[in-house]
Structures are given as C-alpha cells and as structure tokens.
Amino acid sequence: MEGEARQLIVMPASLEDVRIKRLPSRAYYIADFISEEEEQVLLKKIETAPKPRWKQLSRRRLQTWPSDLNKDTLLDSPLPTWLTEPVISRLLSYQMSVEDGEKSKKLVPNHVLINEYLPGQGIMPHKDGAAYYPVVCTVSLGASICLDIYGSKEDGAVEDQPRWRILQEPRSLLITAGELYTDYLHGIAEVNEYVDLNPTTVSNWELLRSPDEIVNGKLERRTRTSLTYRHVIKVSKLGAKLGIFGKR
Numbered sequence: 001m002e003g004e005a006r007q008l009i010v011m012p013a014s015l016e017d018v019r020i021k022r023l024p025s026r027a028y029y030i031a032d033f034i035s036e037e038e039e040q041v042l043l044k045k046i047e048t049a050p051k052p053r054w055k056q057l058s059r060r061r062l063q064t065w066p067s068d069l070n071k072d073t074l075l076d077s078p079l080p081t082w083l084t085e086p087v088i089s090r091l092l093s094y095q096m097s098v099e100d101g102e103k104s105k106k107l108v109p110n111h112v113l114i115n116e117y118l119p120g121q122g123i124m125p126h127k128d129g130a131a132y133y134p135v136v137c138t139v140s141l142g143a144s145i146c147l148d149i150y151g152s153k154e155d156g157a158v159e160d161q162p163r164w165r166i167l168q169e170p171r172s173l174l175i176t177a178g179e180l181y182t183d184y185l186h187g188i189a190e191v192n193e194y195v196d197l198n199p200t201t202v203s204n205w206e207l208l209r210s211p212d213e214i215v216n217g218k219l220e221r222r223t224r225t226s227l228t229y230r231h232v233i234k235v236s237k238l239g240a241k242l243g244i245f246g247k248r
C-alpha cells in the first residue's frame with residue numbers, strides 16, 4: 001500500500017541454515033516464508049471459496065485443490081493462481097537441495113490440501129503414504145500450532161507419546177522429507193492450549209520468529225489454517241480418464 005512499509009521476504013541463503021538439526025533426516029523451518037499481506041490474501045481466498053469446496057470432518061475442515069485423489073491418482077488440472085503465486089515459485093528456489101538424490105529434476109507441487117483447525121481440533125498421528133513424492137511443504141496461516149512426531153513400536157503400532165514437537169508459527173514454511181516422511185508419523189493434538197513449550201521440548205526453538213510469545217511455556221490455540229503442498233506421483237489426463245480416445 002502507498003506509504004506503508006512493505007515487508008521484505010528474505011530467504012535463507014541455504015536450506016541447511018534452517019534445518020531442524022534435532023530431528024531425524026529431514027526437516028526445515030523458515031519462520032518468515034510469506035508476508036503478513038500475503039497471508040491475508042490467502043486467508044481471504046480460502047474463506048471466500050465456494051461453500052461446497054469445504055469438507056467438514058469431525059475434527060477439522062478441509063479443501064482439496066485441484067481435486068481429491070482417486071486411487072492415489074490425480075486428474076490432471078492446474079492449480080488456481082492464488083495457490084501457485086507466490087508460494088510455489090518461492091518453493092522451487094529451494095527444491096533442488098531438498099531432493100538431493102534426484103538428478104536436479106524439479107518436482108513442481110501439483111496438489112494442495114487446506115486444513116483449518118479450531119482450538120481443540122487436530123489430526124491423529126499418521127503417515128502421508130505412497131501417493132505423494134516424499135517431500136511435504138506446509139505453509140501455516142493465522143496462528144501457531146504444534147506438529148508432533150511419533151515413532152512406531154516393533155509391532156507397527158504408533159508410540160503413545162510423541163518423540164519431538166515442531167512449533168509452526170503463522171507465515172512459516174515447514175518442509176519434511178526423507179526418513180521423517182517414510183518412517184515417522186505426525187499429528188496435531190486436540191488441545192486448547194499448549195503447555196511445557198521451551199527450548200528443550202520444541203525442536204525448532206532456535207529457528208522461531210517469536211519465542212517470546214510463549215509465556216511460562218504456555219500458548220493458547222487459535223484458528224490455524226495450513227496449506228499442504230505435495231507432488232502426486234500418478235497423474236491421469238482427462239482424455240485417458242474418459243476413455244474417449246480409445247486404444248490404438
């Protein structure tokens with residue numbers, strides 16, 4: 001806006017500078033990934049999406065863009081511009097280093113899940129599964145939330161207590177990949193307030209923008225919306241789906 005100081009987004013020089021070193025390989029946390037203005041634009045777009053876009057679950061509501069998967073397959077369709085700009089172009093500047101093994105192939109996220117959690121809401125510990133390339137980029141909007149990371153027991157059941165806790169502040173980006181994607185589970189506790197948040201219990205404490213907002217280890221939950229950017233591996237073209245071109 002005229003005359004108003006605009007926030008400048010300064011990207012870390014290297015992803016390694018923002019790696020959460022206490023976690024298994026690999027997670028990265030960037031506190032100021034988008035500006036306050038960009039956050040407001042995104043929240044407005046999400047709020048004004050046509051009502052049938054929302055799917056109400058018992059413990060959160062969500063939107064899926066461009067559409068739900070069918071048998072782990074995405075029907076080829078572009079994402080709307082408000083979801084690609086500025087987030088995807090900013091993400092692409094990092095991706096090379098996330099996908100160390102892959103020969104400089106840039107995988108553009110083709111799917112976005114939007115989750116909204118009110119205080120007391122959450123998501124059970126889970127793995128994201130084989131439909132996606134194992135890199136997840138999550139942008140947080142509106143308020144802070146904790147993502148808990150769980151291991152599995154020998155019989156495959158999820159451990160009772162999380163091993164680590166990542167605090168995601170509004171406007172931050174969290175990238176998870178590798179073992180953290182394939183071997184561990186993640187979840188969000190259904191609580192109204194966090195307690196015991198401190199440099200020992202929060203794995204990304206050193207990378208937080210505002211650790212001072214945590215008073216006596218406590219942080220009250222407010223509505224938090226997340227954008228989860230992923231790359232669905234199997235994509236089907238509309239023609240193939242409808243079978244209109246037949247077999248040759």
Ligand SMILES: O=C(O)CCC(=O)C(=O)O
Pocket residue numbers: 113115123128138147186226228
């Ligand atoms: O909202 C989040 O940050 C987590 C969402 C999630 O784990 C998922 O949708 O698979």
Ligand SMILES: [Fe+2]
Pocket residue numbers: 126127128186
């Ligand atoms: Fe997940």
